[in-house]
Amino acid sequence: MELLKEKIRKEGHVKGQGILKVDSFLNHQLDVALFEEMGKAFAKRFAGQGINKILTIETSGIAIATSTARYFDYCPVVFGKKYVSLNLDSDIYSSDVYSYTKQQSYKIMVSKQYLNENDRVLIIDDFLANGKAVEALMDVIKQAGATLVGVGIAIEKGFQNGGALLREEGIALESLAIVDEMSEENGIVFRD
Amino acid sequence: MELLKEKIRKEGHVKGQGILKVDSFLNHQLDVALFEEMGKAFAKRFAGQGINKILTIETSGIAIATSTARYFDYCPVVFGKKYVSLNLDSDIYSSDVYSYTKQQSYKIMVSKQYLNENDRVLIIDDFLANGKAVEALMDVIKQAGATLVGVGIAIEKGFQNGGALLREEGIALESLAIVDEMSEENGIVFRD
Numbered sequence: 512m513e514l515l516k517e518k519i520r521k522e523g524h525v526k527g528q529g530i531l532k533v534d535s536f537l538n539h540q541l542d543v544a545l546f547e548e549m550g551k552a553f554a555k556r557f558a559g560q561g562i563n564k565i566l567t568i569e570t571s572g573i574a575i576a577t578s579t580a581r582y583f584d585y586c587p588v589v590f591g592k593k594y595v596s597l598n599l600d601s602d603i604y605s606s607d608v609y610s611y612t613k614q615q616s617y618k619i620m621v622s623k624q625y626l627n628e629n630d631r632v633l634i635i636d637d638f639l640a641n642g643k644a645v646e647a648l649m650d651v652i653k654q655a656g657a658t659l660v661g662v663g664i665a666i667e668k669g670f671q672n673g674g675a676l677l678r679e680e681g682i683a684l685e686s687l688a689i690v691d692e693m694s695e696e697n698g699i700v701f702r703d
Numbered sequence: 704m705e706l707l708k709e710k711i712r713k714e715g716h717v718k719g720q721g722i723l724k725v726d727s728f729l730n731h732q733l734d735v736a737l738f739e740e741m742g743k744a745f746a747k748r749f750a751g752q753g754i755n756k757i758l759t760i761e762t763s764g765i766a767i768a769t770s771t772a773r774y775f776d777y778c779p780v781v782f783g784k785k786y787v788s789l790n791l792d793s794d795i796y797s798s799d800v801y802s803y804t805k806q807q808s809y810k811i812m813v814s815k816q817y818l819n820e821n822d823r824v825l826i827i828d829d830f831l832a833n834g835k836a837v838e839a840l841m842d843v844i845k846q847a848g849a850t851l852v853g854v855g856i857a858i859e860k861g862f863q864n865g866g867a868l869l870r871e872e873g874i875a876l877e878s879l880a881i882v883d884e885m886s887e888e889n890g891i892v893f894r895d
Contacts, residue, residue, distance in 0.1 A: 592762075
């Protein structure tokens with residue numbers, strides 16, 4: 512998706528440790544007009560497949576999933592929770608994720624009330640790197656007996672193995688921008 | 704806002720400790736069509752005041768703020784971060800909040816890059832109870848030298864003092880539904 516690539520070229524910052532900082536529009540400040548264009552792009556790529564639920568994970572997936580839902584007939588968005596609160600049901604699906612960004616493991620939790628065997632699910636997330644978060648969401652979908660239709664990602668780090676692993680498994684993965692190389696010196700190279 | 708009140712009446716659950724559980728549409732599963740109606744309502748109530756930035760706080764404020772931004776000319780949304788990550792700038796505004804729901808204090812952090820003296824800010828959040836989160840966001844706005852135009856809340860717990868305190872201070876507070884009483888036995892009473 513050219514608009515997203517352009518935005519990354521203009522505003523993204525490559526930092527050490529394989530970090531692409533896109534705080535100005537995706538992870539701290541949010542560009543909602545861009546998210547709606549991303550939602551349209553996902554709707555085009557996953558058209559006619561009866562998606563009736565979008566599953567994402569807090570925090571940065573939520574805004575993209577919200578903007579995407581309007582192009583899937585305003586289907587419900589469910590976000591996996593990372594942090595326990597008094598409000599959370601005890602009756603949950605859960606799965607473990609190791610986050611390299613946060614340098615710790617966490618559980619994602621989804622209440623059993625909001626995911627079931629009638630759901631045809633599109634996973635949406637901001638980044639795909641090693642794929643651990645998406646695998647945990649897939650695990651939750653499996654536990655619920657729901658159907659995974661596909662995975663829609665804003666930015667895939669093509670130099671990490673998450674995307675390759677998912678495609679090998681036959682998962683319908685659509686990434687709007689795939690970064691194949693990046694460095695502070697040479698900038699960002701996108702996959703065609 | 705009648706649509707929101709109706710939704711709360713139908714799907715909200717009052718639990719002990721003053722908790723109103725609205726997981727099915729606001730805090731875990733998200734009703735984006737409803738959020739857009741809420742966004743329209745905020746746009747009507749804060750029309751013509753030059754709002755050019757929406758400030759919210761992770762997690763549950765994000766989706767509402769995202770849907771609201773489209774009715775404020777797609778202005779940027781910035782969300783205060785509660786959790787430190789490798790990606791966060793070191794140059795931040797921060798303020799402390801005590802959360803009764805989570806039973807702990809936390810910092811909210813906003814990068815200095817995304818809030819400045821040219822911003823006319825609308826704060827958006829899902830709940831207002833004692834007002835601690837909103838006060839912290841107001842503190843951040845003050846630190847940035849930005850202008851607070853108003854505060855838009857989905858559900859105000861009118862039986863807690865946050866709303867009264869903000870109104871006494873002269874803050875333009877607009878809550879789409881104000882719960883004046885609630886109990887497991889007698890249900891929910893809204894303010895007119």
